Amino acid sequence: MIGVRLATPADWATLVALDQLIFGGYGAQEAPGIIRARLTVFPAGCVVVYDDAPTVQDRREALHAATKANEPHSPPVDTTILGYLTTEKWLSLREPALDEDPYLTHQPSGRVLNITTLAIAPTHQNRGLGALLIEQARQIAAREECTDIVLETAHAQAFYQRHGFHKIGERQERNIHLHIMHWRL
Known part of the structure; x- marks a missing residue:
């Protein structure tokens, strides 16, 4: 069954592997330390989508993909995690930048939610999981009293426009x- 939960520091290795797998091919992956910082600085803004009953084939594909992307001797990946969302809050609408340190950029009193990463494992794309994470971002924004959501994307402009x-x-x-994308609550 598909579910969503807050990400935890224990998910870090899996998120790094997914990030490398999805964004590493064109150089947009985040540094592992930045991903760890996102989980620490704004844990209420980081969620994972998971399947608590994946098929054997799903597990095999996810493990193969994650292992390919992961460095040797890194912690094991959780093959039930199919995607994730990380966010941070800004004081005002501005242009994002790759690999910004959330210790410097996250503003707890901010009114703009920046989606820093929305990623779905390639084996599970086009199944509605990205839309599920967009809805999670909107819920985070509402709960955090944000007025805007901003993000940047290299390849998913049409997806975000549909949403x-x-x-x-x-x-x-x-x-x-x-492409810098915006949604007003």
Whole structure:
């Protein structure tokens, strides 16, 4: 059964593996230390989507993909985690940047929720899990009394537009063309 829960520091190795698998091919992956910091700085803004009863084939595919992306001797990955969302709060709407240190950028009194990562394992994309995480981001924003949600994406502009986001800008970083997307609560 598919579910959503808050991410914990114990999920770190799995999130690093998923991040590398999904974003590493074009250089947009976050540094492992940044992912760890996100889980610490704003734990209420980090969630995972999981399947507590994956099929044997699902587990095999997820483990193979995660192992391929993971470095040798790293902690084991949790093959029940299918995707994750990390966020932080800003004081005002601004242009995001890759690998920003949440210890410096997260503002607990902020009114803008920045989706720093929304990632679904390739083996489970196009099954509604991304939409589930978008809804989680909206719930986090409402609970945290944010007025706006912002994010940047290299390849999923159409996905975010289908979910009510509007493009408000573009930028280049690490030779990646990024679309800045916005949604107002």
